[in-house]
Structures are given as structure tokens and as C-alpha cells.
Amino acid sequence: MKSYDDKHIKNIVLLGSHGSGKTSLAETMLFEAGLLNRRGRVEDGNTVSDHTDLERERGYSTQISCMHTEWRQYKINIIDTPGMDELAGETVPAIHVADTCVLVLNARSGVDVGTELVWEHVKPAHRPVILAINQLDQEDADYDEVLKQAREHFGAAVTVMQYPLEQGAGFHRIIDLLRMTMYVFKDEGGKPEKHPIPEGEREKAESLHKELVEKAAENDEQLMERYFEKGGLDEDEMSAGLRAGMMQRTCFPVFCLSALRNMGSGRLMGFIDNVAPSATDMPAARTEDGGHLPCAVDGPTVLYTFKTASEAHAGRVTMFKVMSGELREGQELINGNTGAVERMGQIFSLMGKERKPVPVLVAGDIGAALKLKDTGTGQTLHAKGAEVRLAGIAWPAPRLYRTIRAKDPKQDEKLHAALLEIQQDDPSVTTRYVRESSEQVIGTLGEIHLGVVDWKLNKLFKVEAEYGSPKVPYRETIRKSAEAMYRHKKQTGGAGQFGEVHLRIEPWYEGMPAPSGLNVRNTEVLDLPTGGKLVFCNCITGGVIDTRFMPSILKGVMEKMEKGPLTGSPARDVRVLVYDGKMHPVDSNDISFKIAGLMAFKDAFTQADPLLMEPIQEVEIHVPDELMGDVMTDLQGRRSIIQGIEGTGRIQVIRAQVPVAELDRYSTRLRSLTQGRGTHTERFLEYRAVPAELQQKLIHDHQQQEVPA
Ligand SMILES: Nc1nc2c(ncn2[C@@H]2O[C@H](COP(=O)(O)OP(=O)(O)OP(=O)(O)O)[C@@H](O)[C@H]2O)c(=O)[nH]1
Ligand SMILES: [Mg+2]
Secondary structure (H helix, E strand, O other): OOOOOHHHEEEEEEEOOOOOOHHHHHHHHHHHOOOOOOOOOHHHOOOOOOOOHHHHHHOOOOOOEEEEEEEOOEEEEEEEOOOOHHHHHHHHHHHHHOOEEEEEEEOOOEOOHHHHHHHHHHHHHOOOEEEEEEOOOOOOOOHHHHHHHHHHHHHHHEEEOEEEOOOHHHOOEEEEOOOOEEEEOOOOOOOOEEEOOOHHHHHHHHHHHHHHHHHHHOOOHHHHHHHHHHOOOOHHHHHHHHHHHHHOOOOEEEEEOEOOOOEOHHHHHHHHHHOOOOHHHOOOEEEOOOOEEOOOOOOOOEEEEEEEEEEOOOEEEEEEEEEEOEEEOOOEEEEOOOOOEEEOOOEEEEEOOEEEEEOEEEOOOEEEEEOOOOOOOOEEEEEOOOOOOEOOOOOOOOOEEEEEEEOOHHHHHHHHHHHHHHHHHOOOOEEEEEHHHOEEEEEEOOHHHHHHHHHHHHHOOOOOEEEEOOOOOOEEEEOOOEEEEEEEEEOOOOOOEEEEEEEEEEEOOOOOOOOOOOOOOEEEEEEOOOOOEEEEEEOOOOOOOOHHHHHHHHHHHHHHHHOOOOOOOOEOOEEEEEEEEEOOOOOOOHHHHHHHHHHHHHHHHHHOOEEEEEEEEEEEEEEEHHHHHHHHHHHHOOOOEEEEEEEEOOEEEEEEEEEHHHOOOHHHHHHHHOOOOOEEEEEEEEEEEOOHHHHHHHHHHHHHHHOOO
16 A cells, blocks of 8 residues: 555545435445445445444444545545444544544435534534535435525535536436536446536526635635636635635535435545645644644654454454554554553554554554554553643433343453443443442443443353343432430340430531530531531530440441431431430440431431432433424423423424433433434433422332331
């Protein structure tokens, strides 16, 4: 393979909703570049990009895949991404390392929810964007409608470069407004013939061309002057203006395609080759300490890992972008995030599952290495002495939580190790151990994402896992103060036990006044591991309880707070005042006072108008107009409080506050309610009182469980 200097490398990422045609487009681009003799088809499971067994099984992309073409003077790296929003953990890092985003729109469904959600990931990246309207050969393709939606959603930057002369089965001609020519494709697609624009189209093409010239000129003063002087611009001048507009994100060029019929992708490649910015044209990358790292071959070797994956035979594959300097085979680098020393061994250029060994990769290029010891996705590798950490990625937040455990308990450890590796590869997967319910909870972006994790566990790590609904992390507290005493006495032969505790408990709140009528000798303020505070005051006078027993009383209180009196959920925000008690000179000991403290607290708690609180999530739901009714009806059955509804084009955004207890597997329900066209995000808002009758029911259920069978 020819070696390319840093000025001749371009990295594009194919983005768009599920099924818009990204993988098919990548296949056609490789074919047009002469790298394939025959084009594969997603349905046949023989495309270069969808190369994993899982993707062939599912018939859609589940992970990013890198390929490259050598087109005229440039090496163009193509990163294909999954369109499913639940697999955004793959897409976000790909955008991070790309220079230009090619957003593929389906000419039938236009700017759908999937496109909207991808756009939410594109916006913060500030990358140049090309819009590719694909599937124009489909019966119900509607170029003008899609263009209208694109303008509504992406704004005035939408810049028409081409328009189709027909759509549907007859689609085979495109008017190109930059070259002012008509491309005519044969049925089998491929290289088009160039024809003059037909008379009937001249007026329309002229006026659109004029708009394009002005669009190009407005991004560069000199060009504007030249335009006023000459009344026009030539193709090179327009290309320079369009590139400037792309860099300033005031220009999103729109192209026409049918990837399946290989019509239009060659022209798109030509535009990327001629006009799209190369890696070194892009602004310097941000570093964690607020600095910047320019993409320059003479800088220190710095890599950014955007994908790590476990492969059955190859083991761990790490994909990276050379952010600065050059990388040579066998070079030793430091992982800026873990401190690990990594020997790069052989390095490769990528072509789907194929890896081509290369001796060197320069700044801007994308490559891979195998078997790195301790490097995950989203990390920085740098040359010794060039300490740098590139700014991280905002990973999409989970929206489906399931408990997870190994079907066979003997595999618990294996499951744990496998999950660590899966998370290193895909940081949008989260796991955490919930102490209060002794559950391991996995967080993913939805059932499809969880399905991918489960597939990897079975196929790559040979572990079978089972899933369940996590317990709702209720919390208990009190609404008024109460007093109780408890005498623990066991003096029936052998070592006796005796301890008596009198205490008052009060609802705790920030800034509450000192307790009235009691002499506080000592106060301990504890931040509870499950949230909230416990304030424990020793108000003993006259030495009725020796100070050395205070920690035991506190221990008893904390044990009861960990598993609260109502439903066994953690209690919080209580002030406990121990103000009286009794000791026995011989039989009083730690255990006696722990039990007395625990029981006195429990009694007082049940008299203090105890309250069960539940976590409330702030939920944002994106759903197409026509499906909003069903989603709203469903939401109303979930004790939700609607905060607002906002329309963006044909998509409604519903904001609501919903109890966690009502959101179990909500992403799954929403997918089925909207045939996969709706999605939601959620984040913790606060704890709120559980409705009285639900509190009764939960207390009753808990008591049922407590009653020995
Ligand atoms: N008629 C027609 N079908 C197309 C075209 N492009 C893609 N398809 C079909 O649309 C379906 C989805 O194509 P993919 O290339 O897998 O779409 P994708 O964007 O990669 O989908 P995800 O991987 O799920 O994100 C496949 O059945 C393709 O054959 C096109 O231009 N015309
Ligand atoms: Mg795909």
C-alpha cells in the first residue's frame, strides 16, 4: 500500500439512522475505488463493513468498522457506524476521530427520530457535515420533502449541490450544480455519462447554481470580491469557498444517491477528495488540561483509541487515530490514562475485518494494533516524555437497567472479568454493585444494546448470564419527631446482657436548630453511603449510660437505618438524640446497647409518621408526531407529571417526571409503542414521597416477605 503523508489523509464517518444505507454506501465507495470486484449486500451478509458474526446474524451494523480507499491523491478512511440509537456508544467515539461527518438520510423517511438523535451527537463535535440523500430509487422517495425537513432541522447551512431528475425505480439522472452537468447512470450504476443539462432544467439549474456560487463566495472575503468583479466563480474557487463554509459549519453540502444501485457515490467520493478538509486542516485536538494538540507529523507520537474489541482469534484489537507525530511498528508508548507501557508490535491499516500491515502511520491516519495489555476505548497513548491526555468523550447515559448474574454461580468471576473487558471496549455499558439489594446492575442504552452485550458474553467469553428487574432504591425517612425507649435484658444464666436506651428522633434538615430541652454533649454527623444524613447526639446526663457504649448504640441505629423499619430500604435524614438509659454494672456490654439502640430507634421510627420515598427521573422522550398520543396515554399510566411538550419539525419532545418504579424496561416499551422510532433519555431528579396507598402496599409486601414460611 502506498504511504500517504499527513496532508493527504481524510477521515470520514458515515452516520444516519438505522437502515438509511451507510453500510451499503461504504460498500459502493470501496467498489467505486476499485478495491472490490463485486459489491456485497447487507442482506447477503457479505459486505466488507458488517463483518462480525453478530452483524451477519442480525442484518445490521452493531459496531463501528473502518475501511479505507485510495482515491486519486488521498487516502480516505471510512468509518461506518451503527444507526441504532442504542448503539451510540459506538458512534460517539467515531465522530470524535473523524474530520468530516457524512450524514446519510433515507429519501423515504427523511429527518426521522434516528437522524435527530445522531445529530445530537454531531452538534457538539463541531465537525464539517455532508448530507447524502440516499435510496432515491425507492418508490416513495421524496427528495424535496427531505430537503425541506433538512432545512427545518439543520438550518440555512443546508446547501444544495445536486438534485435528481426523477425518483423511484426510474432514478438514473442527477443534475450537478457545481459542475453544471447532468450525470446519467446505466442501470447497473457505476461511472455515469456526463451530459449537458436539458433545456427544460436550465432555468432551475441556473438559479440553484447561482445560490451555490453565492453560498461559496460568502465564506471568504476575497472570493466575495472576485465574485462581484467577475459575476461568477470557477469550480476551484467554489470548492475553496465550500471548504471554508464546511469548516465554519455554514455549509452542509447535499448530495443525491442510490447506494444500492451504485449511483452517485463516485461523485460524492470526488467531492470528499477535492473539497472536504484533510486531517491536518482540522482544528487542534483539545487536551484534558485545557491545552491543544495540533495534528502535525513533526509533533510527538500521540494516539487516541476510539474502539477496542475482543475478537475470537485475534484477541484484543485496538483502533486508533494518530493525533500527532508518526507511529512506527514496534514503538513503545505510554497509556496516558492508565500509565501502562504498551508495545505496539505490528500496526495495520484497516479494511473491515482485514488488517493490512504497514510500517508507519502518520498524523491524521487511522490504524490498529493487536494485543495491547491495558488500553481501552477513549484513551490516549503517547511517546515517552510527551505526557498528554486528550480530552475525553461524553458517553451517552444508560436508559435500561437490569440485574445481571451468571446462570451458573461458578461462573461469577468469569462474568465479572468479561464485563470489565466489555466496558473497556464500550464505556457506554455501565455496571455497579448495589449494596442495599446485593444486586449487580448493568446499565445499557436499551434491549438491543443489552442483546449485543449478552451475545459477546456467550460467544466471546463463554459465560451465560441471566437478567432481572433491579429493586427500586426506595428510601425511608420520618415526618415528625417521636420518642421511644427499649430495655434489652437477658439474664437467664451465663453471660448476661442488659442495656436500656431512651431516645428521641427528629426529621433532619440542613440548618435545623439545636434540639430543645436536651443537653447535647456530643454530636456526630454522618453522610450515609445510600444518601442523606444521620445526626447522632449524645444527650446523656448523670452518666446513666457510659460514653463507651455510645458507639454501640450508634451501630444499632445505623444497622436499622441500613434496612429501614418500613420496607427494609435505607433510611435517611434523621437526627437521633440519646437522652436517657440504664446500665447494669456487670451485664451491660456493647451488644446489649447495640440491640437496645436498634430496637428503640425502630420503635420511635414507626411512631414518627414514617415516609417511604421513591426516586423520580427526569425523562425526555423523542417521538414522531403521529405516535405521540399512544406515548402520552402510556405515560399517564405511569404516575408521570408532564413538564412540557415541544415540537421540532415532525418530532415531538416530551419532558416528564416519572418514578423509577414505573420505568422498568421503559426503553423496551417505547420501542414497541413506536416501532423503534421513539427513544428516551432519563436522569435522576430527586426523591419524593410515595403515594399513601402504594406505601401501604409496599409495607405489606415487605411484611409478607419477612414472615417466616
Ligand atoms: N432501494 C435501496 N435500498 C437501499 C439503498 N441503500 C441501502 N438500501 C437497503 O436498505 C437496507 C439497510 O441498508 P444498510 O446499508 O444496512 O443501512 P445502514 O444505514 O448501514 O443500517 P444500520 O447498520 O442499521 O445503521 C438494506 O436492505 C439495503 O439493501 C438504496 O440506495 N436503495
Ligand atoms: Mg450498517
